[in-house]
Amino acid sequence: MKAVILVGGLGTRLRPLTCNTPKPMIPLVNQPFMEYMLLSLRDQGIDEVILAVQYLADHFRSTLGDGSQLGIKLHIAEEPEPRGTAGAVKNVEHLLDGTTFVFNGDVLTDLDLQAMLAFHRERGSKVTISLTPVDDPTQYGLVEIDETRRIKRFLEKPRAEDITSNLINAGTYVIEPEIFRYVPPDQFYMFERGLFPVLMQTGDPVYGYPSRAYWNDIGRPQNYLDVHHDILIGKVQYTFRGKEIASRVWLEDTADIHQSAQIVGPVVLGAGVRIGRGASIIGPTVIGAHCTIGTDVTIEGSVLWDNNEIEERCVLRSCVLGRGNHIGAHTLVSDGTIISDGCSLGAENRLERGIKLWPGTTLKDQAISF
Ligand code: GTP
16 A cells, blocks of 8 residues: 655744754654654555655655665655645656555654545545544644535634634545546645645545544644653553663663663663763653763753753753754753754753754853853
8 A cells, every 4th residue: 555745844833953854854752753654654554655755855865765674665756846735746646556645744643544544445535534633723724524524614724713623634644546636737736725625616525534543743842842742651652662671761772871860751761871970860751862961960851862962960841952962061941942953052051931042053151041
């Protein structure tokens, strides 16, 4: 079975984490998200995937290659310019030969794909859209269905007074390629605002597939941390790599952990991590490979990518650090702060309330101070 994954977006909402890394390739528990997604699609019976890439395309090629290492056949199809979600699939239409899954490349879900496919076939649907309930649909594409689950109406980012359902488009589709005859070639064209409204007019059967499977869009800054917390506390089906060395503490290879350090799970430690005397690592937390955590540092509810160096007595709480940052001693980083890649912070800085540092930022000692 074939699938197309849409991974060509700019990921603007997740900047600065997406300045050097395309959103679908940012790490999820120390593994590029797309690698994790391809493995879980493979385990659900998808053996051939077309990645529709655009922004930072080489990053996908160099990391994923032809997919053989993951046991999947992978084509990387680069658009000459962004074609939008439906235009991107139109661009690879020649590679499709029957019923196909299409996925947004920024959604973590444990949806049962075979059950969705069976539903699509039973109904003789041309497009089936996975739906998920949310408390506040105003930021999403709302979908109205009838009692047979046939879709009656789409409403993109509805106003509060127009809300008639709590079901939104969850970004997984089963499609019959013939519907791409409605998509103009070589143009920017979206599913949500283009093809789906057209299908409402043509009368082609379009169904919704509501489910209570786990669903989260990793492309929003707060969601990125939430998704990690959900995985670590077991809200979503997930297989951890590495060895469980203590209760809910997973180590992906060897590490150098001082005997006085305290690690309270759920915590994942990447390969070659060094944790100094008196440090406390409190879950849900992920520490990337080759990070060095200094004496008496506290890290809680945070995600660090690879190669960060945290000097003594720093406190990191509810924050995300990209790759290769140096954080000077006695610095506080908290409350949704994002530090991207290659930043160098002097001692005794205080970064709170969702501050975002762009790649390569340098701060002197006490530049933002107590
Ligand atoms: P934001 O800039 O933060 O909105 O993120 P985004 O650019 O990824 O857009 P959005 O989250 O709406 O996109 C949903 C999915 O479609 C993501 O997986 C994107 O990578 C993908 N996508 C969006 N636009 C395009 C496009 O023009 N071409 C391709 N191939 N994929 C796209």
